[in-house]
Amino acid sequence: MSSVGTRVLASLAVPVVLVALWWVVSSGSASPYFPPLPDIVEGFAETWTADRLRGDLVPSLVALAVGFVIAVLVGMLGGIVLGLSPRLRRDVRPLTEFLRATPVVALVPLGLVLLGPGTTMEIALIAFAGTWPILIAAVDGVRAADQVALDTARVYGLSPARRLVQVVVPGAMPQIMAGVRIAVAASVGTMVVANMLASGAGLGYVVIRAQQSFNILDTWSGLLMIGLVGCSVTGLVVTVERMVLGWHRRWRALDQRSA
Amino acid sequence: MSTSSHGHVDGGRAVPAAPHDAPHDSVTTAASGADIVLEPRHLRVTYGRGPGAVTAIGDVSFQVRAGEFVSVVGPSGCGKTTLLKSLSGLLRPTAGDVLVDGAVATGVSPSLAMVFQEYSRSLLPWQSVRANVEFPLRGARLPRAEVTARATEALAHVGLGDVDQAYPWQLSGGMQQRVAIARALAYRPTVLLMDEPFASLDAQVRAELEDLLLDIRAESGMTIVLVTHDIDEAVYLGDRVVALTHRPTEVRTTIDVDLPRSRDQVRTKALPRFVELRTQVLELILAERSASERTGA
Numbered sequence: 001m002s003s004v005g006t007r008v009l010a011s012l013a014v015p016v017v018l019v020a021l022w023w024v025v026s027s028g029s030a031s032p033y034f035p036p037l038p039d040i041v042e043g044f045a046e047t048w049t050a051d052r053l054r055g056d057l058v059p060s061l062v063a064l065a066v067g068f069v070i071a072v073l074v075g076m077l078g079g080i081v082l083g084l085s086p087r088l089r090r091d092v093r094p095l096t097e098f099l100r101a102t103p104v105v106a107l108v109p110l111g112l113v114l115l116g117p118g119t120t121m122e123i124a125l126i127a128f129a130g131t132w133p134i135l136i137a138a139v140d141g142v143r144a145a146d147q148v149a150l151d152t153a154r155v156y157g158l159s160p161a162r163r164l165v166q167v168v169v170p171g172a173m174p175q176i177m178a179g180v181r182i183a184v185a186a187s188v189g190t191m192v193v194a195n196m197l198a199s200g201a202g203l204g205y206v207v208i209r210a211q212q213s214f215n216i217l218d219t220w221s222g223l224l225m226i227g228l229v230g231c232s233v234t235g236l237v238v239t240v241e242r243m244v245l246g247w248h249r250r251w252r253a254l255d256q257r258s259a
Numbered sequence: 260m261s262t263s264s265h266g267h268v269d270g271g272r273a274v275p276a277a278p279h280d281a282p283h284d285s286v287t288t289a290a291s292g293a294d295i296v297l298e299p300r301h302l303r304v305t306y307g308r309g310p311g312a313v314t315a316i317g318d319v320s321f322q323v324r325a326g327e328f329v330s331v332v333g334p335s336g337c338g339k340t341t342l343l344k345s346l347s348g349l350l351r352p353t354a355g356d357v358l359v360d361g362a363v364a365t366g367v368s369p370s371l372a373m374v375f376q377e378y379s380r381s382l383l384p385w386q387s388v389r390a391n392v393e394f395p396l397r398g399a400r401l402p403r404a405e406v407t408a409r410a411t412e413a414l415a416h417v418g419l420g421d422v423d424q425a426y427p428w429q430l431s432g433g434m435q436q437r438v439a440i441a442r443a444l445a446y447r448p449t450v451l452l453m454d455e456p457f458a459s460l461d462a463q464v465r466a467e468l469e470d471l472l473l474d475i476r477a478e479s480g481m482t483i484v485l486v487t488h489d490i491d492e493a494v495y496l497g498d499r500v501v502a503l504t505h506r507p508t509e510v511r512t513t514i515d516v517d518l519p520r521s522r523d524q525v526r527t528k529a530l531p532r533f534v535e536l537r538t539q540v541l542e543l544i545l546a547e548r549s550a551s552e553r554t555g556a
Contacts, residue, residue, distance in 0.1 A: 148380035151349050155373040156395030156446060166394065170385045247385045251428050 035217050044221035052206070057225065060191055060202040063119050064233065067126025068187045075131045075183065076176060079138020080169065089139065100132040104190050108197045122194045122202070129190035130183035137179025141172025174248045177241045184237050188230045203229065294361075296370075296482050297323040297346065297450045301355035303507075304341050315341045316352070317507030323450065323484055328476055330493035331486045332540060333503030333511075334548040339486045342508065343454045346484065347373050360449060372448035376455040378436040382427040389414065389423035392442045413445035414438075416478075417471060433464035437471070444475065453485040457492070466524050469496055473522055490544065494537045495522060502543045505551030511543055 023037045035043075048057070082089045082096075104125055115121035145168045153163045195204025203226050210218030242249065304316040315338035323329050333339050344350035346357055348367035359368045372395075375381040382391050392410040401409075414420050417437040427435050436456060443451050457465040469492060476483055487493050493500050494516055502511045518532055527533055 146380050148375055148377045149383060151344075152373070152375060152381045154349055155347050155367050155371065156442075157367060157369050158395070158398055162398055167383065170383070173385075247426055251384055251426070254428060 032216055035220060039217060040220045040224065043217040044224055047206070047210075047218050047221040048225060056201050056203060056206050057229075059119060060122075060195060060204075061229070063122040063194075063202070064126060064187060064191045064229075067123040067191070068130050068183070068233075070123070070127035071130025071183055071187060072134060072180060074127065075134025075179065076138050078131070079135040079176070079179075080142050080164070080172075082135070083139045083142025083172070084164075084168075096132075096135070100136065104129040104186070105193055105197075108194060111194070112198050117198050117200065121198060122191065125194045126187045126190045130187040133182035133186060134176065134179040137175045137182075138172060141175030142168055144175070145171050174245055177245055180237060181234070181241070184234050185230070188226075188233060192226055294325045295322045295358070296325045296360055297484065298358040299342075299346060299355065300358065302342070302345055302352050302357065303354040304338070304345055304350065305353040314507040316345070317504075317509050318355075319503070319508060319510055320355075321501050321510055321513060323482060325449075325482055326480045328483045328485070328496055328498045329501060330497030330499070331484065331501045331503065332488065332490055332493040332544060333508065334505050334544050334551060335488060336551075337503050337505050337547070338508045339488070339503065340454055342503075343373070343452055343484075343486050347371055347452050349373075370449040371452055372443035372446045372450075373452040373454065374436070374439050374443050374456045376458050378432065378439045378456075378459075379428065381439055382435060382442075384426065384428055386426075387424050388419065388427060388430070388438050391427060391438055392423075392445050395442060395446050409445040409447070410441075413441040416444055416475065417441045431464075432460050433468060436460065436468060440468075440471070440475070444479070444481075448481070450482045450484060453483065455487055456485070458488070465492070470522075470524065472496065477520075490537050490540045491528065494518075494533060494540060495524075495527060500536075500540055502540055503547075505547045511547060514539060 019037075026034060026036045027038060029036050082092065107125060107128065111121040111125050115124055149167050149171065150163060153167045158166065191202070192204035192207075195202035195206075196208040197204075199205045203222065207219055207222035207226065210216075210222055298321070300320050302316055302319040303314070305312050305314045307313060319342060321329075331339060331342065341350065345352045348357070348364050348371070356363045358364070359370050383394070386394065389410055392413055393406050396406045396409060410423070411420070414423050417440050419434060419437055419441060422430065422434070427438055430438070440456075457468050460468065472483070472485075473496065475481065483496075485493075485496060497516050500514045500516060502514065503509070504511045514536065516536060518527060518530065518536070
């Protein structure tokens with residue numbers, strides 16, 4: 001218990017010190033570009049009124065959630081199918097390599113043309129950005145399935161479908177979850193960029209509009225909100241990962257101790 | 260990764276329902292002309308094609324009777340694992356076939372279970388010990404209570420009744436292999452195939468598990484085919500020892516182990532007959548090894 005408390009404190013130490021430093025150093029700041037942190041915090045409360053939360057934060061979060069869920073589903077399913085079929089993998093490889101290497105920012109104009117500004121376009125871009133890390137991780141995870149475990153399952157008469165669900169996919173989960181973590185960052189980033197470039201509302205829109213109207217305080221508090229959203233979503237994913245992969249973490253910890 | 264190379268279904272042939280519900284008579288049936296439960300016939304396995312092809316198994320035939328403990332030994336690299344894979348149906352032989360309960364097996368048979376050398380890879384690390392033992396049974400349309408009861412019984416049998424909620428990787432190597440043995444027991448196969456099951460365990464644990472295996476066989480009358488490179492182990496455990504040649508593997512000879520059925524790590528191994536038998540097997544294996552060195556195989 002106390003060791004958990006100590007660890008939490010230790011992990012918070014650096015951020016707390018940095019924020020305190022920022023608070024102290026910036027408090028006398030007269031620069032219009034670097035307002036004092038106390039002012040930003042105050043501005044944060046003023047910027048994020050109930051209307052703003054409803055009109056800008058919620059739509060962004062909804063787009064993020066829907067796009068991310070699509071990315072997880074498409075990435076996992078696509079990755080599993082490609083992981084299982086060397087032929088399909090070889091055939092679609094040029095396409096996947098091309099698409100994953102395409103910066104999602106470059107797709108914003110296309111998204112605008114095809115889907116118009118709005119939530120659908122945002123969701124599509126977020127899903128696109130998040131799919132690739134998950135897909136690639138799932139392909140690797142599925143291909144790395146343990147041959148002895150698979151032979152065991154076959155000897156004991158498990159059908160191909162049950163081997164997939166009970167052996168291959170659980171075995172690939174550590175890699176898939178690593179891909180999901182990367183996808184979170186990519187999705188949040190895409191959400192902000194899509195908002196900035198092509199939306200009339202949303203987190204990124206708040207920041208870009210504040211910047212364009214030289215409202216530096218609002219720019220800062222918008223950034224603060226984006227940071228908070230990113231942290232929360234990552235925290236959520238980490239929590240899910242701990243639930244799904246508790247066995248893996250403890251196994252790895254044991255391995256490292258005995259090594 | 261090939262989940263689809265060939266199915267596990269046994270071609271729809273009639274398999275006696277729950278072979279182990281009708282217990283094998285007794286362990287003494289082995290000597291009389293009892294039922295043949297497993298029989299590779301002119302088994303041949305070739306890897307690759309053309310000039311680069313390697314014939315791992317040339318021509319292997321032998322018979323395993325119900326209730327018998329057959330040890331299979333051979334010089335290193337003679338394709339023992341390949342043999343076991345084709346016996347189990349995991350590997351389709353290039354030629355020849357395997358009879359299980361008198362019928363030609365066309366894939367893996369529900370009458371066979373297998374214990375692998377790599378216990379830590381054979382057990383699923385994300386499942387508890389109990390779940391690992393139960394997982395082959397869950398697809399078998401058994402009532403839930405039956406699955407639980409079989410797992411409980413099998414785990415108690417291998418002395419792991421109290422760690423069924425642990426993960427396999429929390430256990431020692433010997434205990435993990437016990438879990439794998441329990442999983443095979445709960446499956447109630449007609450024949451238990453074992454691929455060097457104790458090769459990566461230390462000598463003390465190995466002796467423990469050898470005796471556990473003898474106990475299990477004495478109580479259940481299960482037919483066991485154990486592949487090993489350890490000649491002492493082969494003679495100590497077996498009713499018969501099948502000695503293989505080097506590649507391409509054939510059966511060199513079969514030796515009846517005419518030792519008293521009840522074995523003991525100290526006393527059995529001190530018997531003059533045990534020493535004779537192990538010397539006999541060792542000479543065969545060494546002769547095969549030098550033969551393979553001469554031919555450069």
